[in-house]
Amino acid sequence: MRKPGSIAPAKGKLGVLTPGMGAVSTTFMAGVELVRRGVAQPVGSLTQMGTIRLGKRTGARSPLIKDFVPLASLDNLVFGGWDVFPDNAYEAASKAGVLEPHHLARAKRLLSNIRPMKAAFDPYYVKKLHGAHVKKGRNKFALAEQIREDILAFQKNSGVSRTVMVWCGSTEIYMKQHPVHASLAKFERAMKENHAAIAPSMLYAYAALQSGVPFANGAPNLTVDIPALQELAQEKHVPLCGKDFKTGQTLMKTILAPGFKARMLGLNGWFSTNILGNRDGEVLDDPESFKTKEESKLGVLEYILQPHLYPQLYGKIHHKVRINYYPPRGDNKEGWDNIDIFGWLGYPMQIKLDFLCRDSILAAPIVLDLVLFLDLAKRAGMRGIQEWLSFYFKSPMCAPQLYPEHDLFIQMMKLKNTLRWMMGEDLITHLGTEYYD
Numbered sequence: 366m367r368k369p370g371s372i373a374p375a376k377g378k379l380g381v382l383t384p385g386m387g388a389v390s391t392t393f394m395a396g397v398e399l400v401r402r403g404v405a406q407p408v409g410s411l412t413q414m415g416t417i418r419l420g421k422r423t424g425a426r427s428p429l430i431k432d433f434v435p436l437a438s439l440d441n442l443v444f445g446g447w448d449v450f451p452d453n454a455y456e457a458a459s460k461a462g463v464l465e466p467h468h469l470a471r472a473k474r475l476l477s478n479i480r481p482m483k484a485a486f487d488p489y490y491v492k493k494l495h496g497a498h499v500k501k502g503r504n505k506f507a508l509a510e511q512i513r514e515d516i517l518a519f520q521k522n523s524g525v526s527r528t529v530m531v532w533c534g535s536t537e538i539y540m541k542q543h544p545v546h547a548s549l550a551k552f553e554r555a556m557k558e559n560h561a562a563i564a565p566s567m568l569y570a571y572a573a574l575q576s577g578v579p580f581a582n583g584a585p586n587l588t589v590d591i592p593a594l595q596e597l598a599q600e601k602h603v604p605l606c607g608k609d610f611k612t613g614q615t616l617m618k619t620i621l622a623p624g625f626k627a628r629m630l631g632l633n634g635w636f637s638t639n640i641l642g643n644r645d646g647e648v649l650d651d652p653e654s655f656k657t658k659e660e661s662k663l664g665v666l667e668y669i670l671q672p673h674l675y676p677q678l679y680g681k682i683h684h685k686v687r688i689n690y691y692p693p694r695g696d697n698k699e700g701w702d703n704i705d706i707f708g709w710l711g712y713p714m715q716i717k718l719d720f721l722c723r724d725s726i727l728a729a730p731i732v733l734d735l736v737l738f739l740d741l742a743k744r745a746g747m748r749g750i751q752e753w754l755s756f757y758f759k760s761p762m763c764a765p766q767l768y769p770e771h772d773l774f775i776q777m778m779k780l781k782n783t784l785r786w787m788m789g790e791d792l793i794t795h796l797g798t799e800y801y802d
């Protein structure tokens with residue numbers, strides 16, 4: 366760990382590699398280009414639009430986060446990726462149908478030049494996908510070696526000085542930790558034996574960490590939630606974070622539930638259903654991929670509401686989550702929530718929420734912030750799980766002896782205090798001026 370305030374400068378270009386070049390990845394790349402060209406604003410990005418209060422409130426110091434910590438500038442980002450389909454990023458973005466033609470046209474030159482490298486893929490792990498743009502290899506270890514070579518070739522050809530990887534690939538089938546995940550040695554042996562417990566997403570993560578490239582997991586896949594890859598991150602001094610971008614319905618849950626708890630309002634049930642028509646929705650139509658997503662979405666309320674501490678208020682919650690693939694909606698998801706709460710003397714009330722959201726529009730700024738913050742963490746000498754980035758995830762990773770923090774406002778405080786700590790500023794405790802000097 367570096368001393369607070371001594372972070373290596375963000376010199377040169379920063380490579381951004383995304384396994385998966387679908388809706389989220391291409392909306393992120395196109396958006397960065399539109400912002401660089403001054404065509405649009407980076408709305409939803411804390412690194413670009415957020416400020417941070419420093420010192421006492423009377424001091425009136427609230428710089429932009431990007432002026433406070435040494436982040437890479439958007440002009441220095443260079444993109445690459447992998448996909449099971451050979452479409453370049455322009456074709457993939459056109460098919461995803463997230464951005465309007467006038468926006469796509471302005472980013473066309475950049476996107477057309479981003480061609481996916483062949484994927485390490487196996488339809489056993491994503492039942493609904495059948496692409497042919499895939500690697501061949503003796504075993505899973507050989508595929509991971511090919512990904513490492515891809516990373517090296519990308520770094521050489523693009524002239525980047527640093528690289529970050531963000532998983533923007535599909536949701537894989539539900540997997541649990543297996544004994545072969547227990548250590549790096551066992552994991553490597555299992556790759557060579559083509560063990561079923563090694564999913565393709567793990568091969569990318571392994572290759573990234575071996576190459577000293579920070580890794581973020583945007584899907585609910587098991588991927589880096591295993592001791593073997595956490596051991597590798599420690600050994601190679603690489604930061605990692607995950608998992609599952611916190612975008613539509615779960616974002617709303619982590620905004621509302623802390624409010625109910627703060628006011629000691631009870632909760633009987635929370636029913637969430639979605640209609641969604643993009644490729645992600647199609648993949649999640651498979652029960653095995655949906656199970657992975659469901660687990661990720663269900664944990665949130667339990668951790669925020671702490672039923673063990675408040676059994677009268679949160680001891681019996683019926684929490685249900687449904688995702689329905691409905692092609693006419695494309696990427697423009699509709700999420701309905703029915704929330705049954707109760708107040709003074711136990712009188713029941715209902716809240717209905719109808720969020721007509723745009724999935725990838727909400728996810729793209731998260732990818733950008735993760736890229737910039739992981740690169741910062743690496744330059745600050747931080748390694749392993751980056752809990753301060755929990756803010757961005759539905760199922761935040763944490764140390765094995767801890768529980769994940771889901772409350773958006775606590776996550777935000779943790780993130781900003783980590784930035785203050787990195788730069789040697791006082792942490793903000795929110796005590797009044799009479800107590801705080």
Ligand SMILES: NC(=O)c1ccc[n+]([C@@H]2O[C@H](COP(=O)([O-])OP(=O)(O)OC[C@H]3O[C@@H](n4cnc5c(N)ncnc54)[C@H](O)[C@@H]3O)[C@@H](O)[C@H]2O)c1
Pocket residue numbers: 384385386387388389390447448449450461484485486487491494496532533534535536565566583584585609610611612613643644645648724725727728
């Ligand atoms: N959009 C959101 O709001 C949001 C929120 C949270 C999580 N996510 C997750 O982010 C991921 C991407 O979402 P999306 O909407 O862009 O989906 P998408 O289907 O448009 O894109 C995913 C891409 O990954 C590719 N892919 C699958 N397996 C691969 C592999 N092994 N190697 C390389 N490429 C592979 C697919 O071919 C596809 O093009 C999904 O897992 C999704 O669940 C999205």
